[in-house]
Amino acid sequence: MRIKHAFLTLWAVLVTLPLLWALMSSFKTDAEIFDSPWTPPASPQFDNWSRAWEQASIGQYLFNTVIVVGGSLALTMLLGALTAYCLARYEFPGNRFLYYTLIAGMLFPVFLALVPLFFVVDNLGMLGTYHGLILVYAAYALPFTVFFLHGFFRSLPGAVAEAAFIDGASHAGVFFRVMLPMARPGMVSVGIFNFLGLWNQYLLPRVLNPDPDHYVISQGLAALAVSQGARSDWSGLFAGLVIAILPVLLAYVFFQRQIRAGLTSGALK
């Protein structure tokens, strides 16, 4: 029993210690960071945070991320739900073919598409633009979203939709007012899954978003850490790191059960 708890606690410490250490370091001066990694700051340096936010553009990166992730999430959910619904509830020639072509997108590693994708986006003049990233993010999130929601729409009872049709509702009306609300639990799960996946994207923006003014947070932070210039401002970098972690931590504190359930149910599909 005691060994078991020691083991469980050890892993909890291993998980939290680096995060707490980064939080503490974000309040220290550069000299204090170099002097000893352990000692807490003599007085908390809130200036680190404002420097990271403004000079290191973390605020701008967060803003970019919110636009790109917000836009692509809305687009993915709308298009994914519509596509899954049409494929799950309507018989038409080519239905199966479309479905399998779509979910085949989950089989391929993104690395395979990387080079041609760069030129597709470049030829459309969308490199380094918000709308370019939004469209690409949505396109790559689509296969899983359709796959996940397809099963969901299939399992919904047909009687309610029939009744709505008899009452004179249009196809779009039945989808938006009857079926979509019934699929809410599935939408929430896949929405959480997509949100985290899109928020954490690194490879796609790294290739398709070369404009520093449009960097998303993961990309911007990594660029700061890698560039030698920022090396002289360790405390600011720690503050930037903590700022980048905070939104996700806050979301987790409030929705931790839904988030864990959403992510694991996605894996088992």
Place this chain on the structure above:
Amino acid sequence: MRHGKYRFLAGSLIVPLTLYGVFVLSPYLQAFQLAFTNWNGVDSAPVFTGFDNFSKLWDDPLFLAGLRNNGLMLLVVPLAVIVLALALAAGTRGTKVYRVVYFFPQLLSVAIIAVLWQFVYTPNSGLLNGALSALGLDSWRQSWLAEPNLALWCVMAVMIWSSVGFYVVLFSAAMESVPGDIMEAAAIDGAGPVTVFRRITIPLIWESVQVGWIYLGIAALDGFALVQIMTVGPGGPDNSTEVMGLGLYRTAFTFGKFGYASAMGVAIFFLTLSIAVLLLRVTKRERVEMA
């Protein structure tokens, strides 16, 4: 009553299918085409070079280094994560607060994890060396990411650190669906906790474990973001942390050899597919049905 069905279908599907066709399907298909050319992105027309790119891959020391390192990750990371996660999942029965904590790294971008751990491994002011000194183990201090023998292990440790929590939650959810009376019956028959775990729990949750093997196997063939951000070069001292994805990225976007990079992409694709199929076959077991 259902007039306008095809108009609705066409209106709903045209945008998502176009998006998918332009940004997903066409790049994947083009990659297979480009892989057989020497296109450098400047010439107007790619020149067909047959299997040249693929035979070059076998003599490319960087690609082979990447292949070797991804191979080592494939051997180490999935096994370590699954063993740790199973043990932690079994241990946290009834104490859910641990799982809440363990899961958190799953939510962080791999880029953020890489920056965090780069700090942890920093020789002079990093957490790891600081912790060793605090424990009186000064002689163990290392410049972790600068040692060719250690750098890849440091990267793998981060991979393990960041994935264990997810599988703890996945496995413990599966364990909770195992009926308690089966366990009790086994215990009454004289089975110890280890036997119960091996003979009853594991077979009953095997589907989740299998999912874990496949996901982790595919992830072990990546490693791009961690290596690119954390290790010097990037690619580490003496290419000790080179991974295939990094080689592809550099070949394409630093050297402009787009045809050759596409061949790397095709190789990565077939490797990933084979590993997934292989893991699926190796981990296949009779499904245990619960009445």
